[in-house]
Amino acid sequence: MSVTQTENGPQAVLDPMLPRTAVIREIQRETENVSTFWLELEDAEAAAAYRFQPGQFNMLYLPGFGEVAISISSDVAEPRLIGHTIRSAGSVTRGIARLQAGDKLGLRGPFGNPWPMEEVRGKSLLIVAGGIGLPPLRPVLMSILRNRSDYGRVLLLYGARKPGELLYTGEYQRWRGGQIESHITVDRADESWTGQVGVVPQLFYRIRLEHENTFVFICGPEIMMRFVIYEALARRIAKDAIFLSLERNMKCGIGLCGHCQFGPVFVCKQGPVLNYAAVEPFFGKEEF
Amino acid sequence: MSTPEFPRIEASVVVAKPALAQILKNLQGAGFTLVGPTRRDDAIQLEEISGVEDLPRGWTEEYGAGYYRLKKISDTVYFAYGPGPHSWKRFLYPSHQKLLTVKRNDGKWTFEPVEDRVPRYAFIGMRSCDVSAIGVLDRVFLGGDFRDPHYARRRASMFILTVWCTHAATTCFCASMKAGPQVQTGFDLAFTEMPDKFLVRVGSEVGAEMLAGTDWVPASAYILGQARKAHQQSEKEQKRQIRTDGLPKTLYDNLEHPRWEQVGRRCLSCGNCTLACPTCFCSTVEDTSNLNASECERTRVWDSCFTLDFSHVNGGNTRPATRARYRQWLTHKLASWIDQFGVSGCVGCGRCITWCPVGIDITEEAGALMEKPATSGAEGAAR
Numbered sequence: 001m002s003v004t005q006t007e008n009g010p011q012a013v014l015d016p017m018l019p020r021t022a023v024i025r026e027i028q029r030e031t032e033n034v035s036t037f038w039l040e041l042e043d044a045e046a047a048a049a050y051r052f053q054p055g056q057f058n059m060l061y062l063p064g065f066g067e068v069a070i071s072i073s074s075d076v077a078e079p080r081l082i083g084h085t086i087r088s089a090g091s092v093t094r095g096i097a098r099l100q101a102g103d104k105l106g107l108r109g110p111f112g113n114p115w116p117m118e119e120v121r122g123k124s125l126l127i128v129a130g131g132i133g134l135p136p137l138r139p140v141l142m143s144i145l146r147n148r149s150d151y152g153r154v155l156l157l158y159g160a161r162k163p164g165e166l167l168y169t170g171e172y173q174r175w176r177g178g179q180i181e182s183h184i185t186v187d188r189a190d191e192s193w194t195g196q197v198g199v200v201p202q203l204f205y206r207i208r209l210e211h212e213n214t215f216v217f218i219c220g221p222e223i224m225m226r227f228v229i230y231e232a233l234a235r236r237i238a239k240d241a242i243f244l245s246l247e248r249n250m251k252c253g254i255g256l257c258g259h260c261q262f263g264p265v266f267v268c269k270q271g272p273v274l275n276y277a278a279v280e281p282f283f284g285k286e287e288f
Numbered sequence: 289m290s291t292p293e294f295p296r297i298e299a300s301v302v303v304a305k306p307a308l309a310q311i312l313k314n315l316q317g318a319g320f321t322l323v324g325p326t327r328r329d330d331a332i333q334l335e336e337i338s339g340v341e342d343l344p345r346g347w348t349e350e351y352g353a354g355y356y357r358l359k360k361i362s363d364t365v366y367f368a369y370g371p372g373p374h375s376w377k378r379f380l381y382p383s384h385q386k387l388l389t390v391k392r393n394d395g396k397w398t399f400e401p402v403e404d405r406v407p408r409y410a411f412i413g414m415r416s417c418d419v420s421a422i423g424v425l426d427r428v429f430l431g432g433d434f435r436d437p438h439y440a441r442r443r444a445s446m447f448i449l450t451v452w453c454t455h456a457a458t459t460c461f462c463a464s465m466k467a468g469p470q471v472q473t474g475f476d477l478a479f480t481e482m483p484d485k486f487l488v489r490v491g492s493e494v495g496a497e498m499l500a501g502t503d504w505v506p507a508s509a510y511i512l513g514q515a516r517k518a519h520q521q522s523e524k525e526q527k528r529q530i531r532t533d534g535l536p537k538t539l540y541d542n543l544e545h546p547r548w549e550q551v552g553r554r555c556l557s558c559g560n561c562t563l564a565c566p567t568c569f570c571s572t573v574e575d576t577s578n579l580n581a582s583e584c585e586r587t588r589v590w591d592s593c594f595t596l597d598f599s600h601v602n603g604g605n606t607r608p609a610t611r612a613r614y615r616q617w618l619t620h621k622l623a624s625w626i627d628q629f630g631v632s633g634c635v636g637c638g639r640c641i642t643w644c645p646v647g648i649d650i651t652e653e654a655g656a657l658m659e660k661p662a663t664s665g666a667e668g669a670a671r
Binding site for chain 2: 014017221
């Protein structure tokens with residue numbers, strides 16, 4: 001089958017696989033292999049029009065390497081500069097890690113189902129994150145800090161494997177100052193660490209929760225999320241008050257490539273933020 | 289003359305067998321590129337054809353689990369083949385589709401969309417299962433928030449000459465999937481091959497126009513009755529079936545059934561079934577670039593949920609075991625597809641049975657779970 005170029009005008013159908021050019025305005029080093037890349041769409045009009053919601057992601061494209069789905073980690077109230085906190089892990093993210101301010105990337109997005117911020121308005125919220133699972137929840141924290149009185153009690157349980165892997169350490173003070181009860185733990189301490197030691201679900205034993213009117217947002221490794229859900233359910237929090245953000249292989253971000261399927265769900269479309277009650281039959285099924 | 293120039297839509301008419309050549313010529317005259325079955329490499333494959341002489345006249349196929357052979361029969365039969373190794377999806381959803389070109393000059397990036405010249409395809413001799421499959425792909429590529437522009441362009445200008453079945457292959461089970469053997473919509477012309485003539489049902493205005501110069505006559509009640517018998521025969525001949533009532537729930541309730549382990553030990557994880565399947569749509573995107581990456585191309589390529597890479601995320605793969613990958617494929621086809629697109633992903637063409645090198649049979653696997661679903665004990669072992 002031959003595929004040939006024509007001299008036709010612009011496409012009638014907007015091609016959802018076509019990226020836009022974004023410029024890296026600033027790179028902020030977070031840990032040894034995690035940095036936050038602040039991107040702005042090159043086209044001034046597009047940059048001004050860009051909006052996203054907490055929990056959504058962009059497909060970032062490095063020519064010659066490929067695309068990768070990265071959650072937006074910045075404040076929705078300042079959508080022109082789009083923060084992406086990226087761990088250098090696969091070939092694309094390792095390539096991105098070599099870039100500098102002023103360099104460019106392709107960007108498609110935002111995609112995906114956001115955290116249900118409207119639903120938790122006026123309610124209490126427990127935010128639980130593990131490792132690189134905190135960036136997709138940071139826009140939630142920022143939105144709450146902007147409108148703190150819109151929410152009831154807000155708690156953050158966050159953990160990393162080592163103290164050096166904790167993200168956004170400079171912001172904990174501000175979060176605590178904004179009445180976000182923040183409990184931080186590490187799996188393994190070093191001599192610098194004077195805080196909690198242990199895995200994230202253990203932090204549940206340091207807090208008391210009202211089971212009514214409390215929502216739980218979780219993002220982290222699936223094994224961690226499983227035990228966090230277990231602890232939340234043990235405290236009589238309703239299944240449909242628990243939301244989690246899942247990670248799956250994604251090639252398109254628009255529900256067409258099939259890679260991110262989780263049972264009936266396309267994680268890129270109905271997710272990445274999913275209600276636990278909806279995915280319970282599949283969650284934790286081995287290799288599903 | 290009282291006979292109108294063209295039959296009306298939904299009319300049934302009769303044409304002599306040589307009229308097929310005229311119809312194909314009419315299609316070519318109208319600017320269509322003919323695609324149809326042709327005999328090559330001891331198989332009946334779907335290729336661009338130049339006319340009626342390329343059709344596999346006088347050839348049929350024998351099918352089985354992991355078995356396929358050509359067989360010579362009467363030379364007067366044009367359409368004696370069933371679902372071969374190819375499905376038609378490769379013309380609407382090519383295995384390699386260039387998506388865009390990226391150019392980087394002096395720090396200026398441009399993303400150039402692909403505007404490929406799309407042939408107007410006339411698909412000749414498509415079976416009902418495959419007509420149904422295009423209906424399924426329409427929902428996948430055109431039914432959601434994001435439409436695939438490449439599929440949309442190819443789909444918009446196609447012509448379908450379907451052939452209603454009068455016999456079933458041993459691997460056929462379209463009747464149980466309600467996807468054949470004679471689908472009543474989605475075609476321009478529907479042929480039923482009789483010993484000395486074709487009964488033609490008109491599905492569209494373009495279809496009617498393509499009958500120009502064929503000396504068509506309205507079908508008599510006798511011929512319609514004969515055809516009906518032949519159609520019923522093709523349904524009765526189907527030995528395989530999938531019980532679809534309650535199937536999605538049974539599959540979801542049996543994700544830890546020991547049967548997955550058994551089939552996982554047989555499955556080679558080769559992906560043949562997904563490539564032969566007329567509805568499997570998963571793809572990946574590949575980047576190719578020149579040496580300094582100043583010009584890159586992104587190409588969409590068919591992918592398969594049977595590959596290890598398919599589910600790769602940093603830190604591992606979601607489905608390292610073959611058992612899990614087979615379960616993903618089967619539960620997607622028969623259960624989650626319905627949640628996603630409102631229709632089953634299986635049209636009962638039987639290709640995955642024929643082209644499985646170890647002869648794994650989807651009807652057998654689904655049947656095993658329907659007959660002996662796990663008891664509460666297995667559900668308890670789910671954790």
